[in-house]
Amino acid sequence: MTEQVAPDTVTAAEAAVDLRKEFAEVGIGEVLDQLDRELIGLKPVKTRIREIASLLLIERLRKRMGLTTETPTLHMSFTGNPGTGKTTVALRMASILHKLGFVRRGHVVSVTRDELVGQYIGHTAPKTKEVLKKAMGGVLFIDEAYYLYRPENERDYGQEAIEILLQVMENQRDDLVVILAGYGDRMDRFFQSNPGFRSRIAHHIDFPDYNDDELLAIAELMLHDMNYKFDAEARSAFERYIALRKTQPLFSNARSVRNALDRIRLRQANRLVSDLDRVLSADDIMTLDAADVLASRVFEKGPGGAG
Numbered sequence: 001m002t003e004q005v006a007p008d009t010v011t012a013a014e015a016a017v018d019l020r021k022e023f024a025e026v027g028i029g030e031v032l033d034q035l036d037r038e039l040i041g042l043k044p045v046k047t048r049i050r051e052i053a054s055l056l057l058i059e060r061l062r063k064r065m066g067l068t069t070e071t072p073t074l075h076m077s078f079t080g081n082p083g084t085g086k087t088t089v090a091l092r093m094a095s096i097l098h099k100l101g102f103v104r105r106g107h108v109v110s111v112t113r114d115e116l117v118g119q120y121i122g123h124t125a126p127k128t129k130e131v132l133k134k135a136m137g138g139v140l141f142i143d144e145a146y147y148l149y150r151p152e153n154e155r156d157y158g159q160e161a162i163e164i165l166l167q168v169m170e171n172q173r174d175d176l177v178v179i180l181a182g183y184g185d186r187m188d189r190f191f192q193s194n195p196g197f198r199s200r201i202a203h204h205i206d207f208p209d210y211n212d213d214e215l216l217a218i219a220e221l222m223l224h225d226m227n228y229k230f231d232a233e234a235r236s237a238f239e240r241y242i243a244l245r246k247t248q249p250l251f252s253n254a255r256s257v258r259n260a261l262d263r264i265r266l267r268q269a270n271r272l273v274s275d276l277d278r279v280l281s282a283d284d285i286m287t288l289d290a291a292d293v294l295a296s297r298v299f300e301k302g303p304g305g306a307g
């Protein structure tokens with residue numbers, strides 16, 4: 001027979017919390033709203049982040065009331081194609097973790113295999129430890145984490161980095177959150193071969209590709225933030241740009257949009273400067289026109305680049 005007794009640590013005063021006040025005080029509402037505002041689409045991701053934030057808020061209260069002494073496992077995996085917002089969401093996640101007191105500093109250290117694994121014997125452990133030292137108190141974001149594991153090479157130094165990471169993920173989880181990021185299918189295979197990692201990951205979040213409307217909305221948001229805008233023809237040219245660019249190699253969602261906008265701004269600047277006699281209004285300087293978009297190599301026939 002088991003008897004349920006309330007832990008003695010709960011005093012009358014602590015036994016009641018004003019959840020609204022608590023929510024307002026930690027300030028995660030603002031981070032969640034910012035996430036909604038600054039990221040187009042990603043509905044399932046935003047829902048998951050809200051769920052995790054709620055869980056953590058409750059965890060924090062449980063700890064304060066003495067209902068738990070455990071630090072929850074907070075390591076995560078973010079899967080999806082390049083440019084789907086994983087890094088951006090990791091930054092917001094770090095801020096949420098910080099506001100809730102799960103990490104001291106709330107910064108993000110973003111690395112790939114090259115920053116963790118050395119080329120020569122004896123180089124890997126110090127490299128990995130150096131990165132971990134920098135990331136302590138925040139989030140370590142490992143992009144394309146599966147490259148750490150190279151089973152085809154029996155003596156691959158990646159294994160050494162994996163072992164150190166696993167140890168720290170277990171023993172120092174009260175001060176470091178690791179986010180593994182990369183393509184979903186490769187991450188699945190990585191977890192199959194490295195069950196130690198899988199068992200240490202509490203939250204898996206999948207980032208879907210953006211559809212054409214979302215990519216256009218992302219472009220307009222980015223332009224708005226930079227005080228630029230498309231005129232009506234430029235907008236429809238950019239819609240065609242998106243449809244074509246998606247079918248070409250190395251398409252990477254919002255990142256491709258950002259790169260395309262950089263090149264369009266460059267062409268617009270060239271267009272403006274080519275006529276030095278003109279008097280320009282702020283509107284002229286802000287407006288991208290169809291020619292700026294249509295000069296992209298994406299519109300050339302045949303196997304073209306991504307210009």
Ligand SMILES: Nc1ncnc2c1ncn2[C@@H]1O[C@H](COP(=O)(O)OP(=O)(O)OP(=O)(O)O)[C@@H](O)[C@H]1O
Binds near residue numbers: 041082083086252
């Ligand atoms: N939903 C979105 N709304 C607005 N901007 C976005 C969105 N998703 C991504 N971006 C922007 O696109 C760029 C790439 O996003 P981010 O770096 O977060 O993606 P990622 O999945 O980490 O990709 P990568 O692995 O290529 O770095 C950033 O400039 C980001 O601000």
